[in-house]
Amino acid sequence: MKLLAIRRLFHIQRVVIRYRLDDLVFALPMLPWWLRALRLLMPWRWLPRRELALTRGERLRLALQDLGPIFIKFGQLLSTRRDLLPPDIADELAFLQDQVPPFEPAIAVALIEEQLGLKLEQVFTRFDQQALASASIAQVHAARLKSGEEVVVKVIRPGxxxxxxxxxxxxxxxxxxxxxxxxxxxxxxxxxxxxxxxxxxFDELDLLREAANTSQLRRNFEDSPLLYVPQVYWDWCRPQVLVSERIYGIPVTDLDALADQRTDMKLLAERGVEIFFTQVFRDSFFHADMHPGNIFVSTRQPWNPQYIAIDCGIVGSLTPEDQDYLARNVMAFFKRDYRKVAQLHIDSGWVPAETKVNEFEAAIRTVCEPIFDKPLKDISFGQLLLRLFQTARRFNMEVQPQLVLLQKTLLNIEGLGRQLYPDLDLWSTALPYLERWMRERHSPKNLLQSMQTQVEQLPHLAGMTRELLERMAQPHHENAPPPWRERQDGRVLRLLGAGLLTGGAVLIASAAAPLTLVAWPAWLMGGAGLYLVIRR
The missing domain is CATH 1.10.287 (Helix Hairpins)
Incomplete structure (x- = not known):
């Protein structure tokens, strides 16, 4: 294993040298002159390479392809950030979305037949040997099931x-x-x-997990005008093979085709933002790999555009606490309430509890005020986040790993939305949604549902109460203790049951402050009953 790792390191070094990626590093303007001069001492720079005839974008793309899936994924993320990259590099990296060279069709067929345990002709009436698309982890082939449905067959790359x-x-x-x-x-x-x-x-390598994610996302947006998710054919899904409905749409990056069908680009960009916030806050289940290669636009109603999402191998979810924190933080940014932003960072543990709120608030204001002087449509939320993180490092801010997928997805959505509609105002699109979500979250209906959930999460209380009632209802037998002891035990059990039920009810009803003056006597009464039972 160590030998393989060393060989891999040499391969990475060989690719860097072959495509002269050090040129990209040494071209960075922030490097001092003496550091740039060091490149003249690198021996490979004196050797001729035909790859130098390629553009810098082509060299970077080919290098990432040679280095494999992890590096290709990195290139896919970069390709959506045209506001951060030169156009020539962004154009080349866009080819990484679904134009990675495919592997041999014979290998794909052998893998599919091995996984299904059947010959292709036993499952499909047609199977296209040429790959329909090829990405970093898998490739897909078009086919038709025996039952007549047009499908795509996704198969994991070998090795x-x-x-x-x-x-x-x-x-x-x-x-x-x-x-x-x-x-x-x-x-x-x-x-x-x-x-x-x-x-x-590694989750992406399990296509059964992707099939389950796809089914869940499809159920979340069933009959929605915003998003369509293809159907999964579970009978033909295996760990390395996924068969799903074939979709027909325009790639979201094909701006000319979208313009030809008179797509409402403003509405399309805004719906992308709405889909993101719906997945994050309503469902707490979001597609976390929304690069352009996984997104299409339906051709049915261009004036009422609908997205089509594929490849649900990577999804994310948030706890209710994460959801609430994010919503409050974003709304505080909207309102330029920098003190609240600072306090939320402290309360959530992003920065240490001993951080001085006043100093942190002043630092955030220094970053945000110059940015907010621009029109909202010209403000990049991704750029703002980067500036804030740089500032917060001075206050020992720690990156939260559970939010890494969310941050990446938000950057993808913003980059894609700006491509579709350069005047996209992410802020004004998101703010009404967040305000509505906050109102609904604290509505009486949701509070009642929360109470019901808490009750369902206390099965031990229900079981204890049921056992008490059954014991109280048991008839008297010959071997039973004397009547006076039975009556005393009954009183103790009733005392215990009443205390537990009353205290539990008050606890659930007053979730914000469970140990109220009303709850204390009930818990004491139940505790006294429990003590007497134990003594016996």
């Missing part, structure tokens, strides 16, 4: 796990070195971030 393990081993090593060498790196918690990414990418 991925050893390569991924080697790359992750190096990433973990670099993360540990960074944590030991830099206090700034420790605050970013790189080892935990790499650990989360390890889980995510």
């Amino acid at each position: 991925l796990k050893p390569i991924i393990r080697q790359d992750l081993a190096w990433l973990f090593l670099l993360a540990r070195i960074a944590e030991k060498a830099s206090a700034d790196a420790r605050r970013l918690r790189p080892v935990e971030v790499v650990g989360d990414y390890e889980k995510t990418i």
Whole structure:
């Protein structure tokens, strides 16, 4: 295993040298002149390479392809951030979305037949040998089931796990070195971030998990005008094979085709934002790999555009506490309530509890005020987040690994929305939704549902009460204790049951302050009954 890891390291170094990626590093304007001069001492720079005839974007794209799925995923994320990248690099990285070179059709057929335990002709009346699309983890082929449905068959690339393990081993090593060498790196918690990414990418290798995610997302948006999710054919799904409905739509990046069918681009961009916030706050289940290669636009009603989402291998979810924190934080940003933003960071544990609110508030104001002087449509939420993180590092802010997927998805959505409609106002699109969500979250209906959930989560209380009632209802037998003892035991049990039921009811009804003056006597009464039962 160590030998394989060393070989992988040499492969990475060879790719960097072959495509002269060091040119991109040394071209960064913030590097001092003496550091740029060091490149002249690198021996490979004196050797001719035909790859130098390629553009810098082509070299970066080909290098990421050669390095494999983890690096391709990184390129996919970068390709959506045209506000951060030069156009020539962004255009080249866009080819990584679904134009990764496919593997041999014969290998795909053998893998599918091995997984299904059947020959292709026993399942499909037609199977296209040429791949319909090919990505970093898998490729898809068009087919038709015996029952007549047009489908796509997704199959995992062979031999991925050893390569991924080697790359992750190096990433973990670099993360540990960074944590030991830099206090700034420790605050970013790189080892935990790499650990989360390890889980995510290995989850993608299990297509049954992706099929379950797809079914859940389809159910969440059933009959929705915003988003369509294809049907999964579970009879033909296996860990390395996924068969789902074939969809027909326009790739979201094909702006010319969308314009030709007179798509309402403003509404399309705004609906992308609405879909994101709906998934995050209403469902707490969001598609976390929403790069352009996974998103299409329906051709049915261009004036009322509907998205089509595929490839649900990576999904994220948030706890109710995370949801509430995010909503309050974003709304505080909207209202320029910097003190509340600072306090929320402290309350949520993003920065240490001993942080001085006044100083943190002043630092946030210094970052935000110049940005908010621009029109809202010109403000990049992604850029704002980056500036805030840089500022918060001075206050020992730690990156929250559970929010890494959410941050990445939000950056994807903003980058995509700006491509579709450059004047997209992410803020004004999101604010009404968040305000409505906050009202509904604290409505009487939701409070009642929350109380019901708490009751359902206390089965031990229900079981204890049922046992008490059954004991109280048992008839007297010859071996039973004397009547006076039975009557005393009955009173003790009634005392215990009444105390537990009353205290439990008050606890549930007053979730915000469970130990109220009303609850204390009930709990004391129940405790006294319990003590007497134990004594007996």
